[in-house]
Amino acid sequence: MNRTQPLVLGIESSCDETGVGVVRGTTLLANTVSSSMDEHVRFGGVIPEIASRAHLDAFVPTLEKALADADVRLADVDAIAVTSGPGLAGALMVGVCAAKALAVATGKPLYAINHLVAHVGVGLLDDRATGRTQDLPANLGALLVSGGHTEILRINGITSDVELLGATIDDAAGEAYDKVARILGLGYPGGPAIDKVARNGNPKAIRFPRGLSQPKYMGTADQPGPHRYDWSFSGLKTAVARCVEQFEARGEEIPVADIAAAFQEAVVDVISSKAVLACREHGIKDVLLGGGVAANSRLRELTGQRCASAGIRLHVPPLDLCTDNGAMVAALGAQLVMAGVEPSGIGFAPDSSLPVTSVSLPA
Amino acid sequence: MMILAIDTSAVASAALVSDDAPESVLASFATADTRSHAEVLAPGIHAMLSEAGVSGADLDALVVGVGPGPFTGLRSGIATARTLSFVWGKPLHGLMSLDAVALEVAESTAAVPEFLVVTDARRKEVYWARYSLADGQLPLLQDGPHVSVAADLPELPAFGAGAGLYGDILDAHPEFAAEQPDALYLGQFALARLASGEALLDSTPLYLRESDAQVPGPRKRAL
Numbered sequence: 001m002n003r004t005q006p007l008v009l010g011i012e013s014s015c016d017e018t019g020v021g022v023v024r025g026t027t028l029l030a031n032t033v034s035s036s037m038d039e040h041v042r043f044g045g046v047i048p049e050i051a052s053r054a055h056l057d058a059f060v061p062t063l064e065k066a067l068a069d070a071d072v073r074l075a076d077v078d079a080i081a082v083t084s085g086p087g088l089a090g091a092l093m094v095g096v097c098a099a100k101a102l103a104v105a106t107g108k109p110l111y112a113i114n115h116l117v118a119h120v121g122v123g124l125l126d127d128r129a130t131g132r133t134q135d136l137p138a139n140l141g142a143l144l145v146s147g148g149h150t151e152i153l154r155i156n157g158i159t160s161d162v163e164l165l166g167a168t169i170d171d172a173a174g175e176a177y178d179k180v181a182r183i184l185g186l187g188y189p190g191g192p193a194i195d196k197v198a199r200n201g202n203p204k205a206i207r208f209p210r211g212l213s214q215p216k217y218m219g220t221a222d223q224p225g226p227h228r229y230d231w232s233f234s235g236l237k238t239a240v241a242r243c244v245e246q247f248e249a250r251g252e253e254i255p256v257a258d259i260a261a262a263f264q265e266a267v268v269d270v271i272s273s274k275a276v277l278a279c280r281e282h283g284i285k286d287v288l289l290g291g292g293v294a295a296n297s298r299l300r301e302l303t304g305q306r307c308a309s310a311g312i313r314l315h316v317p318p319l320d321l322c323t324d325n326g327a328m329v330a331a332l333g334a335q336l337v338m339a340g341v342e343p344s345g346i347g348f349a350p351d352s353s354l355p356v357t358s359v360s361l362p363a
Numbered sequence: 364m365m366i367l368a369i370d371t372s373a374v375a376s377a378a379l380v381s382d383d384a385p386e387s388v389l390a391s392f393a394t395a396d397t398r399s400h401a402e403v404l405a406p407g408i409h410a411m412l413s414e415a416g417v418s419g420a421d422l423d424a425l426v427v428g429v430g431p432g433p434f435t436g437l438r439s440g441i442a443t444a445r446t447l448s449f450v451w452g453k454p455l456h457g458l459m460s461l462d463a464v465a466l467e468v469a470e471s472t473a474a475v476p477e478f479l480v481v482t483d484a485r486r487k488e489v490y491w492a493r494y495s496l497a498d499g500q501l502p503l504l505q506d507g508p509h510v511s512v513a514a515d516l517p518e519l520p521a522f523g524a525g526a527g528l529y530g531d532i533l534d535a536h537p538e539f540a541a542e543q544p545d546a547l548y549l550g551q552f553a554l555a556r557l558a559s560g561e562a563l564l565d566s567t568p569l570y571l572r573e574s575d576a577q578v579p580g581p582r583k584r585a586l
C-alpha cells in the first residue's frame with residue numbers, strides 16, 4: 001500500500017446524505033453527495049427508514065460519479081474508508097455493507113472510521129483556493145453542530161487521540177431548529193428557514209432558557225459540575241411551544257420573526273459560550289467548526305466574536321465540506337493510512353453510538 | 364454457468380452454484396441468526412470464494428433474494444450484491460426470496476401440488492406466497508408475496524419458519540417449521556430458470572410495507 005500519497009475512497013451514509021469522496025493524500029479529487037432531504041420535508045425531520053431506502057438506491061450511482069469526477073479507477077485505489085458510526089443504525093448498515101463488498105471485490109484494505117472525527121479530517125485537505133497543504137494545529141478543538149450531533153472535541157492526534165469534552169444530552173442543535181421551525185410553520189430544514197426569518201426579528205424580544213447553564217450543572221473550573229460543557233435543547237423547544245401558545249391564548253398575532261430570532265440567539269449563545277469556555281479551560285487556541293449548522297450565519301458570527309476575544313482562532317472549512325460527505329471520510333482514511341494505522345478488515349459491525357475515542361476500528 | 368447467490372431476507376446466506384458441479388453446488392454458507400448480516404455476510408462470501416478458488420471474473424452472474432424480509436437485513440444483501448455486480452461488471456438478477464423455500468419443498472418428499480411458503484414478518488404478521496407444483500417442474504408462483512396476519516392465509520399446507528411460528532393456526536409441515544430462505548436454493552432456482560431462458564427480476568427490494576413515518580398533523584392551537 002502507498003502510505004505517502006495514498007489514493008483513498010471514502011463512503012458516508014450515517015444520516016440522509018449518501019456520500020462518496022476521493023482524496024490523494026491531502027488533495028481532494030472528488031466529493032459526490034446524493035441527499036434524500038427532499039423526501040423528509042413532509043415529515044419535518046429525517047425518517048431513518050426513508051433515508052436507508054434512499055442510500056441503497058443512491059450508492060452505486062454515487063460511487064460511479066465520484067470515480068468519474070476524480071478520473072480514477074477502482075484498481076488504482078490504495079484503501080477504502082467507511083463511516084461505521086455514530087449515526088442511524090439502518091443507514092450506516094447500507095454504507096458498511098457496500099464498503100465491505102467493495103473491499104471483497106477489489107481486495108483493497110478497508111478502514112472503519114468515526115464520523116465525528118471525519119468532520120475534523122476535512123481541515124487537513126489542501127486549501128482549494130491556494131492549493132496549499134494545511135496542518136492541524138496542535139491541541140485543536142472541534143465544535144460540531146448538525147441535525148444529528150452537537151459536540152465539542154479535543155484533538156490531540158487525529159489518528160489516535162481524540163477526546164469528547166462536551167455534547168448535547170438530548171436533541172442535536174439542528175434537530176431543535178427543525179422542531180421549532182415546525183412550531184412556527186417555517187418548513188424543513190429548519191436551520192436555513194429560521195436563520196432567514198430571524199434577520200427581521202428582535203433577538204431580545206423574548207428570553208428563552210439556556211439549557212444546563214445553572215451553577216449546579218456548571219460548577220467551577222476547579223470543580224466542574226456534571227454538565228459544564230454539555231448542552232440540552234429539549235427544554236428550549238418546549239419553551240418556544242409554550243410561548244407560541246400564550247400568544248394564541250391571548251388572541252394575539254404570533255411574532256414569528258422575534259421568536260425565531262430569540263430562539264436562534266438562545267441556541268447560538270449557549271453553544272458558543274460553552275465551546276469557548278471548554279477551549280479556554282483546556283488551553284485550546286484553535287477551533288474548527290464542522291457540521292451542517294456551520295452554515296448558520298449567526299452561529300459563525302457570534303462564535304467568531306467570542307473566539308476572537310478569548311484569543312482563539314476559528315477555522316471554518318468550505319460549507320460543502322462541513323455537511324456530511326464522503327470526502328471527509330476519505331480525508332480521515334488517508335490520514336490513517338499515512339500514519340501507518342492498520343486497516344479494520346471486513347468483520348466489524350456498524351455502531352450507531354461509536355465513541356469519539358474510537359477513531360478507527362481495530363482489525 | 365456459474366452464479367453467486369446471496370439472500371439476507373431472514374438469515375444471511377450465500378452460495379456458489381454451477382451447472383457443472385454435482386447437485387449444482389460448489390460452496391455455500393448460512394448463518395443461524397437474523398440480526399448480524401452486516402458483520403458476517405462479506406467475510407462469509409470472501410471465505411467461500413477463496414476456498415472454492417473462484418474470483419469475480421469466473422462468475423457469469425449474481426442473483427440476490429429481493430425479499431420480502433425485514434428491511435435492514437434485506438438491504439444488507441442487496442447492497443452487497445449490487446456493489447459486487449458493479450465492481451466485477453457481471454449482471455445481477457433478483458429472485459423473490461420465498462422461491463428458495465418453494466424449491467426446497469419441491470425437491471423434498473413433502474412436496475404437494477399446492478402449498479404456501481410462509482416466513483416471519485415480525486409485528487405479529489407473516490410474509491407468504493402460494494405455489495403450485497407439477498411433476499418434474501419448478502414450483503410456480505400463483506399468488507403473492509403478501510404480508511398479513513397468519514389467520515388470513517388460504518387453507519393449504521404451509522412451509523417455512525413463519526408457518527412454524529403460527530403452527531396453531533396454519534397447517535405447518537413439521538420438517539419445514541424452522542426453514543428460512545437459503546441462497547443455495549435461490550441460486551439453483553436461478554440456474555434452472557436462466558437455463559430455460561426465463562427472465563428473472565431486477566434487484567428492487569420487495570418491502571411490501573411503507574416506512575412507518577407519519578406526516579405530522581397540524582399543531583394543536585391553544586384556545
Ligand SMILES: [Zn+2]
Nearest residue numbers: 146148291324
Ligand atoms: Zn455529521
